[in-house]
Amino acid sequence: MPAKPRPAAPPLAIAPKRSQRGPAAANAAAPAAADNRRADLVREAARLFREKGFDGTSIRDIADAVGMRSGSPFYHFANKHELLMAVMEEGLRLGLDRTEQALAGAAMPAAERFRRLVRTHYGILHDSGSDFIPVMLYDWRSLPAQYKRRIIELKDRYDAIWQRTLDELHAQGLLRADAKLARLMILGAINFSATWYRAKPRSASRVNLDELAAQTVALVLHPS
Amino acid sequence: MPAKPRPAAPPLAIAPKRSQRGPAAANAAAPAAADNRRADLVREAARLFREKGFDGTSIRDIADAVGMRSGSPFYHFANKHELLMAVMEEGLRLGLDRTEQALAGAAMPAAERFRRLVRTHYGILHDSGSDFIPVMLYDWRSLPAQYKRRIIELKDRYDAIWQRTLDELHAQGLLRADAKLARLMILGAINFSATWYRAKPRSASRVNLDELAAQTVALVLHPS
């Protein structure tokens, strides 16, 4: 899914709907208040979208969750789909940040970078408050095509980080499958844990994310 | 997700809504006509649910697709959720049949059984007309709890077939992860192809299902 960037895309946040007295104007002087309300909407939307799906969640549900009236979210977002995009965008930005941090510092063997990528991705899916990426995985088809382009740009950056490490592992003989397909399969294996993994352990034998990551590495990495 | 079987569940089909002159009565004499209409609904529902999601598809969409009026699907199904369950049930029954056939015949090494399980599962997801299981994967959360039990019974049977083979591979040292987690991860890797694999190749380099299955086996099976 190649990205076709639109001209002059805002660098960070989604452009808020321009009203007569939108939060955009207030941002310059007091960014905290308005941005917090917007962030509240994105966070609660993510939680509800993950739980009930994009089409199964109404704007009223989201407004209720943040203590607004039903029409008020449209002061921050032009429509429901832009709120969905904001959720996905937030997830990818947080994910990219966490992943870059996990790999920062001294150079390390590709196998160790891989271990960190796997562990970080599990965290992105399952740490508390991490509903953004699961929403992207579940509700991708609900995002209109013009919004997809923007998200794909970020997703391509994330995939590229993984691909570099997998290419190396393949060259070293530690990965016995085509490196591009390996990326799709390994990320698929991890992503699918969104459907079965529960952070709150219901039994003592429940595996934690460290163990889960170690098992994933053991599954696909062939000893040299 | 352990199954807690309800007593006296019907052996095969979902019980149709009992109306004054329901298709259930007609079935005894002329099963073909009524069953075909029901099967039409299930097939078109699967196609639309996969494309637009359960909540994104209206009963009117489905009725249109089979040439009925908007109220008529409720002659065959008590409500929209029972139609969703029928889609998932159909998928698991077809999947179980295909899988049992793929393993039938003379005994074979566990690695060969594994190869066939992987290849068959890709077919279940991507062969033409195979929309049932992807709907189960995507829209599981839309299924009410009381309907889930029924589907979980079938899903447990499918998982058990996989688990037997993976346990053997693990005992032989061909699988270097906990066998139960390996099942979740491997099926996850394959299932996730529902989000990126397209059967119609758009480029000559597009991999086919045989190659995809071979790459999956190569990724996780360690040479003895």
Added chain:
DNA sequence: CCTACCGATCGGTAGG
């Protein structure tokens, strides 16, 4: 399986 319909809910808007 169709006709005709219902109450509920939805995304979204005008005006302040």
Added chain:
DNA sequence: CCTACCGATCGGTAGG
């Protein structure tokens, strides 16, 4: 960000 609202659509039903 609230009030008050709109047209559209939804799942589902009564009666034949």
